[in-house]
Amino acid sequence: MSSTSQKHKDFVAEPMGEKPVMALAGIGEVLGKRLAEKGFDKAYVVLGQFLVLKKDEELFRDWIKDTCGANVKQQGDCYGCLKEWCDAFL
Amino acid sequence: MAGEERRERGEGRERERRERVLGYEGMPYSFQGGRQDRDAKEFTGSCTFPAHAAPPKWTHCSREMQQQTEAGMPANPATKAWVKPGCQRLKSDLVAHNVKLPPAKSKKEVYVELHMQHIDQKKTVEFSSDEEVEEDEEDDMEGEDGENPGDAEMPDPSALTDDDLKAALLKHGVKAGPIVASTRFLYEKKLRKLLQSDGHHGQLNGAKNGMMYSDSEEEEEEENGEDNDAESSAEEENKETVEESDQADEESSQEPVKDDFKHLFPAEITPSGIYATRRRPIKGAAGRPIQYMYPDTPVSPMTLQRRDVERRLVPVHIQILVFVTVTCLLYLIYVCVEDNTFSPIVSLLDNLNPGSNSGEALLHKTEAQDTPALSEWE
Numbered sequence: 001m002s003s004t005s006q007k008h009k010d011f012v013a014e015p016m017g018e019k020p021v022m023a024l025a026g027i028g029e030v031l032g033k034r035l036a037e038k039g040f041d042k043a044y045v046v047l048g049q050f051l052v053l054k055k056d057e058e059l060f061r062d063w064i065k066d067t068c069g070a071n072v073k074q075q076g077d078c079y080g081c082l083k084e085w086c087d088a089f090l
Numbered sequence: 091m092a093g094e095e096r097r098e099r100g101e102g103r104e105r106e107r108r109e110r111v112l113g114y115e116g117m118p119y120s121f122q123g124g125r126q127d128r129d130a131k132e133f134t135g136s137c138t139f140p141a142h143a144a145p146p147k148w149t150h151c152s153r154e155m156q157q158q159t160e161a162g163m164p165a166n167p168a169t170k171a172w173v174k175p176g177c178q179r180l181k182s183d184l185v186a187h188n189v190k191l192p193p194a195k196s197k198k199e200v201y202v203e204l205h206m207q208h209i210d211q212k213k214t215v216e217f218s219s220d221e222e223v224e225e226d227e228e229d230d231m232e233g234e235d236g237e238n239p240g241d242a243e244m245p246d247p248s249a250l251t252d253d254d255l256k257a258a259l260l261k262h263g264v265k266a267g268p269i270v271a272s273t274r275f276l277y278e279k280k281l282r283k284l285l286q287s288d289g290h291h292g293q294l295n296g297a298k299n300g301m302m303y304s305d306s307e308e309e310e311e312e313e314n315g316e317d318n319d320a321e322s323s324a325e326e327e328n329k330e331t332v333e334e335s336d337q338a339d340e341e342s343s344q345e346p347v348k349d350d351f352k353h354l355f356p357a358e359i360t361p362s363g364i365y366a367t368r369r370r371p372i373k374g375a376a377g378r379p380i381q382y383m384y385p386d387t388p389v390s391p392m393t394l395q396r397r398d399v400e401r402r403l404v405p406v407h408i409q410i411l412v413f414v415t416v417t418c419l420l421y422l423i424y425v426c427v428e429d430n431t432f433s434p435i436v437s438l439l440d441n442l443n444p445g446s447n448s449g450e451a452l453l454h455k456t457e458a459q460d461t462p463a464l465s466e467w468e
Contacts, residue, residue: 049272049273052268052270052272053267053276054267058280059276059280062279066275
């Protein structure tokens with residue numbers, strides 16, 4: 001994760017507000033849809049899960065893999081972007 | 091009454107032992123931290139002595155405490171206090187001792203009964219004699235495993251309540267966050283993984299090792315892999331040790347200090363991924379006998395890396411040789427250059443300067459040579 005994607009930068013740049021879950025780095029159309037089906041329609045809901053797992057990388061990766069079948073890179077992107085967002089805004 | 095008193099003494103000794111161990115090592119290891127906290131709580135709750143005064147002083151005054159108890163001062167209420175901690179504590183206590191919990195909504199009496207049955211009983215045996223503590227502990231584990239084999243070895247995480255799950259994770263050195271509907275599955279999975287990895291190491295799980303705060307006699311060839319042998323032999327000795335425990339009690343009033351932390355810190359990766367390396371004792375210091383040979387001390391990853399690097403490095407004499415060779419080479423080159431200073435350049439210039447003058451002549455010559463060829467072509 002040496003370089004960050006544009007999506008990551010965009011997400012980390014500002015408070016997430018009411019952004020949809022697809023605004024998260026690593027969460028595209030497909031994964032976003034799966035997450036929304038399970039009730040995680042907004043990015044802040046995923047953030048809630050992230051926080052309730054105490055920002056634990058392993059647990060969060062497990063969770064997102066189980067929930068929407070994200071691959072390792074997507075897991076890492078999503079984790080990194082939430083982590084950085086928390087560091088900046090929490 | 092006699093039994094109760096013995097139990098009291100056993101407890102006192104247990105405390106003392108744990109505190110000594112904790113005091114020794116300072117416990118910079120986070121996976122121990124959890125248990126330590128819990129133990130401390132347990133003690134403050136169940137101890138008869140003024141709870142607010144006791145904990146900080148225990149390291150120093152546990153001996154006095156023991157004497158107090160032996161003098162029979164508050165023996166009776168103490169026992170009651172021990173048996174009647176809060177229901178929650180009972181539960182976590184039971185979990186910590188790998189006792190199968192009754193259904194979640196059972197009454198407190200059930201817990202108390204289980205507690206009496208498993209833990210108190212265990213303590214009287216376990217801490218009756220220092221020489222036999224280790225065997226006894228292993229014994230008890232064996233016994234419990236026999237009673238409910240599935241539970242002690244592999245408690246089904248999905249059957250635990252949230253609190254129990256949390257306690258079980260804590261036992262493995264994982265500080266679980268809130269266990270709610272959305273996180274429970276993950277924690278179950280984690281616990282399952284931890285249990286599996288423990289099984290992989292072919293030994294009792296980490297918490298049990300953590301419980302073995304004992305300074306018992308070191309077995310010469312004590313290794314984790316040999317636990318099985320020790321257990322099987324210890325099983326036969328169980329009955330004897332229980333009977334002997336009374337007289338052994340008297341013997342063990344002055345406890346021998348042995349430096350045996352090997353079984354506390356087995357050289358392996360703990361569930362939390364922290365390397366716990368045993369501190370090496372200063373052999374022969376403070377009048378300790380040079381008695382034990384430590385085979386390979388487990389080394390930290392940093393040391394291993396350094397060793398690797400050292401292995402890759404060339405020995406010093408070869409380095410010096412190479413250095414001298416390179417210096418000689420450089421000197422030779424320098425001398426060569428010095429000898430015919432500018433000679434190459436001068437010769438080059440010589441070549442060029444007349445070249446500019448006689449260039450035309452040369453050209454003519456070449457042309458003269460070429461023209462026949464060209465004319466031939468044409």
